[in-house]
Amino acid sequence: MKQFLSFVHKEFIHIFRDFRSLLILLIVPQLMVIILGYIIKNDVEDVRVAVIDPSHDVYSTQITERLSANKYFILQDEVQTEAEALDLFRKGVIDLVVVFCPEFSNRLIHSKDATIQLLSDGSEPNQANISVAYAQQVINSFRQELPSYYSGMNIQVNSQMLFNPQQRSDVNFVPGIVGVIMLLICCMMTSVAIVRERETGTMEILLASPLPPLTVVMAKLVPYMIISLFNICTILLLAIFMMHIPIAGSLWLYMLVAFIYILTALMMGLFLSTCVNTQLAAMLISLLMLLPGVYFSDMVFALDSMPAAIKSISNIIPAKWFIAASRKILIQGVDILYVYKEIIILIVQGLAFLLLSLKMFKTRLE
């Protein structure tokens, strides 16, 4: 244990004496969160809305008025049929269509099955989701203000985006950024650190010492694990206190999932370090691994809009599972029963990388 600790100590010295490592490990992650989550918002404004309202009664008119009064919406036109609406979509004149069911007020009060359908432009899935969510928000607030003797009456809204009630992009962004940053630190920095020892020749000295080779490597992983946990904490603090992002679920559950993801990413880094011989190669390959991490992790590009083949490829990317789980925990506030699948997949992936690394690991310098 003492041997192990003296080694971990040395690893920390390496990090703290190298300005560039320090920058990447402890400044860049927080900066990325602030820039991507705080400054660049992909909130949607000026959503152009068309309304299909066959009945033109009290409540449907009220809802339409509210939409047009909302600063995010511009009421464009009233159309009669969905075919007309489709035509306007194709022309790019509108972003959202609100379809009231016939006899809206009547059904709202008596049969309690009034429906509103929201049609959005799926060619821009992110924007579509957000504008649907905005419209829903308006409808929800209307519903809540209905007189109490109408209680039990129901407006059904066909839509998929049920969460993130404030419709903030940064809320969605934070889990994604954490996922990618951890990949950067755990995968790139560790593999570079291990390969560096091989390049400088110090690895040989360590392997000639009585330290078991696996201990040498594990000791190298420890500082990056600690730094990653520290980063997750600071990012969460930034998210809560600076960006005022509401955290719906349990932070402990989130930390657990984050810890498992960190271990998986470390194993990826370990595996990578056994495959390459130079720091440059380690760096380039981790960057190559980072890109699919960004593309397939549902962070910037919606997975829902990708072809099935690509969607299935995305399943092998650990970041995807971590980001999915953290969205569920942080935004939807679910408990562990709803994220156990993601947790198990992350653990299995981590173990797979560990086994592959052990297989590749050159215990003896061949």
Added chain:
Amino acid sequence: MTEKIIIKAERLTKQFGHFTATDHITFEVREGEIFGFLGANGAGKTTAMRMLCGLSQPSDGWATVAGYDVATEPEKVKRNIGYMSQKFSLYDDLTVEENFTLFGGIYGMSRKEMKEKTTRLLEELDFASERKTLVKSLPLGWKQKLAFSLAIFHDPKIVFLDEPTGGVDPVTRRQFWELIYQAADRNITVFVTTHYMDEAEYCDRVSIMVDGKIEALDSPANLKQQFGVETMYDVFYALARKAKRGDS
């Protein structure tokens, strides 16, 4: 010097695919001896040394180091040896003292023991003032001397030196060899590879490897007599020019 055998290799062989880097070498090294392990580039010296250090598994034959089998008990072998590689092998971004503390820690020394030993070693090297200096700002010669001190910091029975004086100026080389003699006086066996023939003269016995095989093994004086030449350089030249393997 005792007659106790501390390294024994028997038909020790390493093959990489069809290439036999070290080809059935058999030799013994006595305790406290300075054993020169010579050979042209690519002759198989480093491969043989790695097997002896427990870093590489022999393909055939066997060897014991400090009484332990290199193939089956590499951890015990490693506990009893020090190793200094061809490449400069201290941590550049650590201070002199931190390097010592790291290796002391790896070999399980107590903090107090490490401190005392570091102080004594640095004083012996006349280097006490550089205790807190980052290694990267030291001249190469000093680094090599420090690397050697570090290799014997935990008092191993044997120290393996793989071309320790490459690129070092003659004066520092001379000082380096004084350190080697001091270690040998403390009954540490020194197993050293070198390309400098003047250094070969400093060894108690030398072996010369050609194409993976040991072609000659004796004291420098006997070898010169046997080949009827004046210097170790001529002995080496006579053997090494027969090599079929080029510089790789």
